[in-house]
Amino acid sequence: MRDPVVHLEGLSRAYSAGTTAAVAALKSISLSIDPGEYVAVMGPSGSGKSTLLNLLGLLDHPTSGSYMLAGREVGGLDDDERSSLRNRYIGFIFQSFNLFPQLDVIGNVEVPMLYAGVHARERRRKAEALIEMVGLTPRRHHRPTQLSGGEMQRVAVARSLVNDPLLLLADEPTGNLDSETAEVIAGLLEDLHRRGRTIVLVTHNSELANRTTRILRLRSGELQRDGAAA
Template identity: 55%
Template sequence: MIRVTDLKKVYGHGPAAVAALNGVTLAIETGEFVAVMGPSGSGKSTFLSILGCLERPSGGSYYFGGREVGALDEDELARVRNAEIGFVFQTFNLLPRLDVRQNVELPLIYAGVPRKERRERAVAMLTRVGLEHRLHHKPPALSGGEQQRVAVARALINDPAVILADEPTGNLDSRTSHEIMALFKELHAEGRTIVVVTHEADIARYAGRILYFCDGVFVREEAVTG
């Protein structure tokens, strides 16, 4: 599903240049549940945003579903982000002036799906994450756990093959964190590929495999058993 070779990312130019990724080579298979761990500044978030086509690598190659991402133009990248990748963020990133259902509908707006179908799909997805009673609430009126469920529903609305989550439990208490991770576990059971960046070891243990990053380099991996 995902194959990176000698992936590099440099921010800035000349003497002020900082290398965030320094030659990462690894592969993530379809249907895998992977956690990425490492101290802050290890390049794990940069790695995730390159996987998500939010930025382009400075060097190396990245194949997503068999396609070389470096060869895609901006509009094709947008289409990949829209249809094949679902994002979940630490800060949820819901639009506060739209209600819950409208937030979940957003990706479908950019996919050009008609209104009626959008609504039906959004309601179905919110029911799926257990928020059918919150359709017309604005995000600030919801608890952190509920907001993250809305964000997960939004990530799932276009039925993407891959879910990328950047510290999805970073702003949640312990109980809610485990509820969200249980939700990821279910999505994984449905056959989706999931990559979660975290610095919490107990969160990482929901994954089948943990990748450790340090100083922009993929240092080791560990298979989770049980």
């Protein structure tokens, strides 16, 4: 049996708001996500969805508890180690795409490989293959400003995959898209899931959530429900 991709044990995150008592954003969360799972995280604003996603993405430190990423405790790692784990194991997809305006499509897709120290020719090859996969080959020399929202998100999906991550984290990936292009992105994610990619998705959109295999519901920082999608 392979290690779960994510294993959380009593994970908590509290923010100290000035001198007053700390505010708990996430209270003792324990869960496991196995390879190949397609998980949706749902809940109202302020329920701790983003905090959970930041913790999973190694952007934030838990106040207490343990986080094992692919069987490895990541609690005590320093900034550089966390950066290279993010680079190698985690792919990010953002609600507002977060493409770099100074780079063209290929350039954007190549960025994570730059930080991984991949050779230029190999970078080019991989970037072009992924751009082909998301169907943007004719637009590979365009700048983000010349693309539609759906196209930008496809670029972001391609970018999230270039280092072949263990875990794909998507924060409201269809939140800024109209329903038609949202459908394209949803299809793309489902496609990735079918190919065995482990995906965690934060969304308000229950339609999108229902297409996953498992839904985590958060309320006030606690895991309220953990079950299969309807």
